[in-house]
Amino acid sequence: MFGYYLQLAWRSIKKTPVMSALMVLALGVGVAIVMTMLTLQHVESNNALAAKNEQLFYLQLNSSPADELFFGSLENGMPRMVSYRTATTLLKSSIPSHSVAMFRSMFVLSMDDADYQPGSIVGRVSSRDFFSLFDVPFIYGKVWNKQADESAKYQVVIDQTLNQQLFGGGNSVGKTLRLEGKPYQVIGVVHDFMPVPSVQDLTMGKTGGNTHLYLPFGLVRAEQLTPYGQKSCAASDANQDVELGMSANEAFEVELQNLCIWLQFWAELPNADAKARYVDYLQQYFNEQKKLGFFARDFDYALSTPQQWLNLNHVVSNDTKVTTWLALVFLVICIVNTVALLTAKLWRQAPEAGIRQALGASRGAIFVQNLVEAGFVGILGGAFGILLSQVMLMVVRSILANNGAALLGTDSSIYSTDSTMLAVTVLVALISSVLAGLYPAWQVSRTQPAHYLKVQ
Amino acid sequence: MFEFGPILRTLWRNKIGASLIILQSALTLAIVANATFVLQQRLQLINQPTGIDEQHLFTIDVKPLGQGLFSVGEIQRDTLELRQITGVVDASYISDKPLSGSYSQSNRNAQDDDTTFTISLNQLTTDPHGLHTLGVALEQGRFFNDSDMVRDLKEGKVVVISRGVADAAFGEGVNPIGQQITTFGLPPTGKHKQALKDSQLFTVVGVAADANITSVASVNDGVIFLPFYQPDKSVTYLIRCQPSQCNQLMLAVPQKLKQLDNHRIITGVSTVMSNKDELLRADHTMVVMMMAAIVLVSSITGLGVIGLTLIWVNRRRWQIGVRRALGATRMGIVRYFLMENLLVTSIGLCFGVILTLGLNQLLVEYYQMQALPLSYLLLGMACVWLLGLSAAFVPALRTTTISPAVATRSI
Incomplete structure (x- = not known):
């Protein structure tokens, strides 16, 4: 029976090609646009740390001075980063199984090889737990030792891409590169860690937190490293002023001990108990520092999971969200449009239904036959929609590629539909088609055959 | 002269078809008005003069090697x-x-x-x-x-x-x-x-x-x-x-x-205009998106109205024939269909105003958009009206080809 209904549906579609094409087109365009927007949103909000989402926490402390909020404070009222003084103290706590204090810094990279054209490179200056906390596996060598986080050790860890670029790949442990003219020894090569958005550091946009080069935290003081990116200071910070006649070292020491915020801090807390103890520890530290006059406000903190951190930083832009809502309204318009046309079309075929009914077909059979025809249009529309959404994503990719996305480190290839999105696509197409077909099929099945027999 | 009575009675018999068009024009207004407003705001931002000689400026970075x-x-x-x-x-x-x-x-x-x-x-x-x-x-x-x-x-x-x-x-x-x-x-x-x-x-x-x-x-x-x-x-x-x-x-x-x-590296030669484009990239994208939204919504709704009116005209061939036989002019019939469309669209626009303001309210509340000025609402209404009328015009003209003889033939 089903085959016969399909045949009837096909015949009916062929009878009104323009009208049928219009319905398939409308449904297809609606599905395609919603799909494209959902994919964009899905990609923009991707959580690369989902596997450890319950254990990793980004730390914010209520460290703004009494009379103003730090520039760029988030909507939970707390600044995005912590100061060097806070970070170095918190790193000493043994409650988290791993903790990381880090920031981006800019270097001039050169090689002893005279043919190598020197250039600037952004490196991540971090404590050694970075690789274990974010699960970045080593290919060769290992991470720097604990001392390198406290005193200057001229060592670096590079990733596969940079290893390929500088040394042509292979085991480069022990080889040398130069930063600001000084020799640094490669002690490890890791897999590329380039999540989009760069959840580990969202201070510099969607991908700004990703780097190919990692340096030990102990270099900060020795090399007077400063962040390449955000740094916020408070005018009312009494610790801030650099006195006239201070040496460069003394002046930098002031920068390390003042309230200015420029480091990101992550802690890995394996269970609720550890988290509770850590909060106690934070409170103790905070109140102690408040007594010393370092902090001005009352204790408050935020420990955000990677997902919460992504949401808090609005990685999905409002523009994308608004456009997605408009796309959904548009899909509703397309469905309404298809329902209207289908109703009219099936209604026109009501005399045929009347005859079939008079010849003994049950109401259910008429309903199913019309639903098959409606569903057929819907499935064609859905299939067309999936096809069209792939074309649209291809266009998005090419626009991104042309816009110099490579320059920003945005990998345009990420804008492709994954399996989840494909499942949602099929679902949206199916639901729209059923929605579009249900009503007209039911209506036609309720017609009185006698009425049409009379007219004929 | 405006056959409101017959039109309303016909529509009442065709409740579903009419209400679907009403719904569609309401949603269309919601999208067109809001999208036009967002579009206009972004264009304003893009075209706003900055006050510096942006066309003739570029920057260059210099870093010492040591x-x-x-x-x-x-x-x-x-x-x-x-x-x-x-x-x-x-x-x-x-x-x-x-x-x-x-x-x-x-x-x-x-x-x-x-x-x-x-x-x-x-x-x-x-x-x-x-x-x-x-x-x-x-x-x-x-x-x-x-x-x-x-x-x-x-x-x-x-x-x-x-x-x-x-x-x-x-x-x-x-x-x-x-x-x-x-x-x-x-x-x-x-x-x-x-x-x-x-x-x-x-x-x-x-x-x-x-x-x-x-x-x-x-x-x-x-x-x-x-x-x-x-x-x-x-x-x-x-x-x-x-x-x-x-x-x-x-x-x-x-x-x-x-x-x-x-003994230094020279990088980052870039024009100020390219910086500006980079800064406005999201806005440029939004302009394209909103234009696409307006065009797509209008064409889908327009085509939908054409299709539906076409079907209605076909279904009422006999009725039209009778009216023609009873002395109605061709233009009278065309006017009837246009009036019918205008009436349906107008009802849709009434609901549309509520939907538009509701959608705008959501955008204001959750996504830091601005409140829709009245002028955009009126502009949107005019657009949807015009869209409906012009879409209905082609099928309505078809009625002129229906001869009064249809009335005698069909029975």
């Missing part, structure tokens, strides 16, 4: 040499690249005797040629001269502020020349006098015209120019070129800098 800071002598030599190149209008040292969205901003609460107000501004450090290179006019007083320039801000004595900062700090109409101000834009008056007694104060020597230098949209009161060579590991030069000389200069300038001192 360690150490850039010396003032080096900067002065470089800029002096750059100004000699033919095609260069002016060149200067600048702390932040114009329209790059990267800047140093300060927001301060200022307390007058009884009121609290916020002054937020960008701090821009540059040399005596800075203002002319940017192409911003000096409204009052003078810009820096060589003797104003310092290496340590603590030795600085004078500043130039933009008109917006002057108005915010001292009040409109007050002559700012000769007044004292901090680098955060606070005047030492009122309660401030005490609070700022230890702060370093600068004398305002000039007022520049308002311009969006660091960011495309004005996000604050303005700019404070500081005559200060920041001790830094790298330096940025801003070059203003004569019309159509930029392309050639973007090659000549790096060469010249290399020639002056080869």
